[in-house]
Amino acid sequence: GDSVTQMEGPVTLSEEACLTINCTYTATGYPSLFWYVQYPGEGLQLLLKATKADDKGSNKGFEATYRKETTSFHLEKGSVQVSDSAVYFCALSTFSGGYNKLIFGAGTRLAVHP
Amino acid sequence: NAGVTQTPKFQVLKTGQSMTLQCAQDMNHEYMSWYRQDPGMGLRLIHYSVGAGITDQGEVPNGYNVSRSTTEDFPLRLLSAAPSQTSVYFCASRQTGLLGEKLFFGSGTQLSVL
Numbered sequence: 001g002d003s004v005t006q007m008e009g010p011v012t013l014s015e016e017a018c019l020t021i022n023c024t025y026t027a028t029g030y031p032s033l034f035w036y037v038q039y040p041g042e043g044l045q046l047l048l049k050a051t052k053a054d055d056k057g058s059n060k061g062f063e064a065t066y067r068k069e070t071t072s073f074h075l076e077k078g079s080v081q082v083s084d085s086a087v088y089f090c091a092l093s094t095f096s097g098g099y100n101k102l103i104f105g106a107g108t109r110l111a112v113h114p
Numbered sequence: 115n116a117g118v119t120q121t122p123k124f125q126v127l128k129t130g131q132s133m134t135l136q137c138a139q140d141m142n143h144e145y146m147s148w149y150r151q152d153p154g155m156g157l158r159l160i161h162y163s164v165g166a167g168i169t170d171q172g173e174v175p176n177g178y179n180v181s182r183s184t185t186e187d188f189p190l191r192l193l194s195a196a197p198s199q200t201s202v203y204f205c206a207s208r209q210t211g212l213l214g215e216k217l218f219f220g221s222g223t224q225l226s227v228l
Contacts (some may be wrong), residue, residue, distance in 0.1 A: 045217030106156040
């Protein structure tokens with residue numbers, strides 16, 4: 001069935017370091033892909049999305065490109081800040097049983113130190 | 115600008131007790147869903163609803179009941195709580211159409227079953 005696989009965390013970085021969180025997916029058809037972020041004590045928020053192959057989603061300095069050939073949607077940021085410390089979830093939207101459903105990866109915790 | 119409101123934020127139950135987690139949204143979204151979040155497993159879909167009077171099972175529905183009598187409300191019921199239901203629960207509603215697909219999450223309910 002459809003699934004999302006993320007790199008395991010935690011990822012620990014110093015401020016201003018480069019970030020990459022890997023995400024690969026398995027899906028039939030052409031899913032939309034998402035990154036959600038969960039800050040401590042809060043619910044998830046949409047960070048960015050891409051709806052078709054080669055699309056690049058971007059927000060708050062984060063980017064991810066929909067790569068159909070490698071079934072990947074890696075999250076990147078050139079210079080992280082302490083405020084980026086959170087759990088990041090990769091997700092895909094799939095049409096199943098007559099309705100769209102979101103399937104999430106296990107999440108990757110990011111800790112950024114000054 | 116309330117969005118998705120979940121109550122309570124914290125709850126402790128004894129095995130066999132029942133309770134209802136409340137969820138309300140004020141964005142007139144047709145689609146609402148309940149997820150549980152467990153360490154290392156990301157978010158798993160419990161139940162979802164595509165509109166008032168329509169509900170369906172997600173990935174992990176056993177032990178949970180839902181109903182959708184209005185567009186705004188989507189309560190989750192635990193009829194006889196078990197320790198395996200200790201988790202963090204999130205309610206979400208989904209925006210679709212011209213504005214694009216996006217999930218809005220509540221702030222979560224941390225449930226402990228002793």
